[in-house]
Amino acid sequence: MRHALLLLALLATAAASPPKKPVPQDAIDSARPADWKEIPADDLLVMTLDGGGKVVVQLAPAFAPVHAANIRRLAASDYWKGAAVYRVQDNYVAQWGIGDAVHPFPAGVVKLPPAEYWRSAKGLNVTPLGSSDSYAPRVGFAGGWPVALEKDGTANLTHCYGYVGVARDLAPDTGTGAELYAIIGNAPRALDRNIAVVGRVIQGIDLLSSLPRGSEKMGFFKGNAVARPIVSMVMASSLAPADRPRFEYLDDHSAAFARYLHLKANRNDDFFRFGWGGVDLCNAPVPVRPVPAHR
């Protein structure tokens, strides 16, 4: 109340007067149903936090197949019984899971996966971002994921906000997937090609980013304390069909996506008067939404 009429509107799409200038959301809203691609239930890891909040992670088997397979196997077992979010470092990561040596791994888990830090760009149908990048010579999107492309013909997923990586110890360790982290600050892109990105949070990142920060070095907590216990971590495909969360992403080859990128790079609306003509890869997240109820 106190502020009701006074609050600035940072993202305002104010009550229209003359023809409203388009904002990126308008491009997303203009997509045809066929432009939206459903994410397979076997790619969705559903974490239920103590207190009931749900975090949904979309795995990226096209980039980190062995790590994704490990995670599916761990989720199918009771490996994560007693798991917790046990590290929260400001402007960096929230990290969760259970260390490798605590429980025996279920059958099939690869204890030292290959370093799935990048892959061949062959077979990726890349939509260029069309803006410079501080790290890679070229960046864009492929199969609904942001990618950076090196001159040697390889491609890697990028550590954007909400992206999920596989915690590891020093090399040659590559992590198993038993411990994961999500980015909760400015995209730490220096991590790209140094660690396996295995997916992204598509629901509930705010539940991780708003956790209290750990008081100790690197965002750990004192003694046995954790930020939040985790009640369960299961694949959506293991849930009854009626209980499965369903999501879809916007095809990066669609006209709507091209318009979205253009508007992201050239803001000119009721609030933004200066358009830069460029946008950072992580500031143009691939639109993801729940599958509409009628589909």
Next chain:
Amino acid sequence: MRHALLLLALLATAAASPPKKPVPQDAIDSARPADWKEIPADDLLVMTLDGGGKVVVQLAPAFAPVHAANIRRLAASDYWKGAAVYRVQDNYVAQWGIGDAVHPFPAGVVKLPPAEYWRSAKGLNVTPLGSSDSYAPRVGFAGGWPVALEKDGTANLTHCYGYVGVARDLAPDTGTGAELYAIIGNAPRALDRNIAVVGRVIQGIDLLSSLPRGSEKMGFFKGNAVARPIVSMVMASSLAPADRPRFEYLDDHSAAFARYLHLKANRNDDFFRFGWGGVDLCNAPVPVRPVPAHR
């Protein structure tokens, strides 16, 4: 305990074996005392949150002098009595203050300041970042601040993590400084040159970034609810000398800063094996620290 030995070390500077490869913190630690510049007490806004946590904002009068002067005048009055953090939007901003029309302004507050969204680059002694930027043709540092430079000879502060802007309504409003926001997610650089950046949080950004997100549109809260009441907002210069927080920043023309930038762009240590040869402006924050006790 459960994880104690197992936790990956994302930023690990592991217990040394052979000669340890340098990390950016080593460059900072190598700075001479004269490389550190103390921030004037009249540039430090000290906010005390309900519960006792303190947030310190360093103002940037070289970039937004009228807004900085407004903030000093508001802080010297009791204008902010009853202020609160009243908006928290995930991966975007935490916003606080009191709307323009609630209390009368103290004398001297400029109700419609000039649009201090950029300034002439004249007089700025710029240290180039040396990496590409997705937005501006050139970026670097000046007087301890990250800056973007346009071809027209102007420069602007950038919306990096923790940076503080002046909330405003739609143009031609420019905001007074009575309501401020801090960035708590990936740097929303599209805001640059569209709104006045007036400083940065140099202590306590984690207190803002870990607040619960608002349930309503744009991160507002239902009804009269707020994320956190604010007990006081005063300039450090108004406190008794013994109670003043004191901070210093690393001179961007120092050799230590050059080495810091080099190491940020070329990670090669116990954890990072792939160096990109570039770094994003907002991933190379100007080092700021409390003034050591002996000075």
